Amino acid sequence: MMGTKTRNLEILHHLLDQDLYPVIMEGGIIKMPDELKPSPTNQGMETVDGYSTRRSKARSRERSPRWEGPSDRSWSTSSTTPVVCSDIRSIYERDLMQIELAYPESRQWLFDDHMWLLTKSQLTEDGSDPASFLIGITFTLPVSVKAWGFWEGVTPIGPRHTNYGDGSICAFNPADRSWKGGESLVPLLDMYSLWAFRHLHLMKFGYWPGRQHCDTRYERFIEVQDFELCGCGSNTKYIECCKASDQNADLLHEAISFNLRSNNGFRQIPLIVKQFVTDFQKPPPKTILLS
Ligand SMILES: [Zn+2]
Numbered sequence: 001m002m003g004t005k006t007r008n009l010e011i012l013h014h015l016l017d018q019d020l021y022p023v024i025m026e027g028g029i030i031k032m033p034d035e036l037k038p039s040p041t042n043q044g045m046e047t048v049d050g051y052s053t054r055r056s057k058a059r060s061r062e063r064s065p066r067w068e069g070p071s072d073r074s075w076s077t078s079s080t081t082p083v084v085c086s087d088i089r090s091i092y093e094r095d096l097m098q099i100e101l102a103y104p105e106s107r108q109w110l111f112d113d114h115m116w117l118l119t120k121s122q123l124t125e126d127g128s129d130p131a132s133f134l135i136g137i138t139f140t141l142p143v144s145v146k147a148w149g150f151w152e153g154v155t156p157i158g159p160r161h162t163n164y165g166d167g168s169i170c171a172f173n174p175a176d177r178s179w180k181g182g183e184s185l186v187p188l189l190d191m192y193s194l195w196a197f198r199h200l201h202l203m204k205f206g207y208w209p210g211r212q213h214c215d216t217r218y219e220r221f222i223e224v225q226d227f228e229l230c231g232c233g234s235n236t237k238y239i240e241c242c243k244a245s246d247q248n249a250d251l252l253h254e255a256i257s258f259n260l261r262s263n264n265g266f267r268q269i270p271l272i273v274k275q276f277v278t279d280f281q282k283p284p285p286k287t288i289l290l291s
Pocket of ligand 1: 230231232233234238241242243
C-alpha cells in the first residue's frame with residue numbers, strides 16, 4: 001500500500017504541474033490545502049481539479065512563481081518606489097520578526113549594509129528531509145539577494161535551477177517579478193522552500209514538478225525529462241512540446257554558445273559559503289553578493 005508521504009508528494013506534484021501553489025506552513029512545510037486531503041471515501045485525484053475555486057487560510061500565494069531556471073548572471077532588483085539604504089535596513093530589521101514566526105529556527109547576522117540569514121525548512125510534515133538556506137541581502141541599491149540551499153549536513157541542493165558559477169538558488173525568474181528587493185523576505189523564503197521541495201521530488205521520483213524555464217535550447221535538451229513540463233515555460237510535457245524541435249536544431253552550435261555563456265555549465269558553491277554553514281564562524285563578505 002502506498003505510504004501517506006509518497007501519496008502527498010504525488011498530489012503536490014499534480015498541483016504544481018497544474019500551476020497551482022501549495023500551502024506553506026510554519027517551518028517551511030509544503031502541504032496541500034486541507035480541502036484536498038484524500039479521505040477514505042475520496043481517494044481520487046479529481047479533488048485536485050477543484051482547487052482553483054478554493055482559497056486556503058494558510059499562507060499561500062495566488063499562483064506559483066511562473067519560471068525557474070538557471071542564468072549565467074546573478075540578479076538584483078530595485079524597488080519601484082525609491083528607498084534609501086537606511087530604510088532598507090530598517091525594513092529588514094522589522095521583517096526579522098515575521099521571519100522568526102514563519103521560520104522559527106532562523107539565525108541572522110546583521111551588518112550596516114547587508115545581512116546573512118540562515119533558515120531551516122522542514123519541507124515534509126515528518127521533517128525527515130529538511131533543507132537549510134543561507135541567504136545574503138544587501139541594504140544598498142539595487143538590493144541584491146543570493147541564497148544557497150543545503151540538505152542535512154552541508155550537501156548542496158542542486159544542480160537543477162541553480163545559477164552557473166556560484167551555484168546560488170534560482171527559485172523564480174526575476175523578470176516575472178515574483179519578489180522584489182525591499183519586500184518581505186517571507187514569501188521569498190517560501191519560494192526557496194518550494195524549490196527545495198521540488199528537488200526532493202526530483203530525487204525521489206526523477207521528475208521536476210511544475211513549470212520551469214531554461215534560458216537556452218541546449219540546456220533544456222540536457223536537463224528536462226520527457227514527462228516534465230517543458231523548459232520553455234509552457235504547461236505541456238517536454239516530449240509533446242519542444243523536444244522534437246530541440247532534437248532537430250543545431251545542438252553543437254547551441255552547446256558551444258551555452259558553454260561560452262555559462263562558465264562551461266560549471267557550478268561551484270564558494271568555499272567561504274560552505275565553510276560558514278559548517279562552523280558559523282566567519283560570515284562571507286558582502287562582495288560575494290554583488291558578483
Ligand atoms: Zn516547449
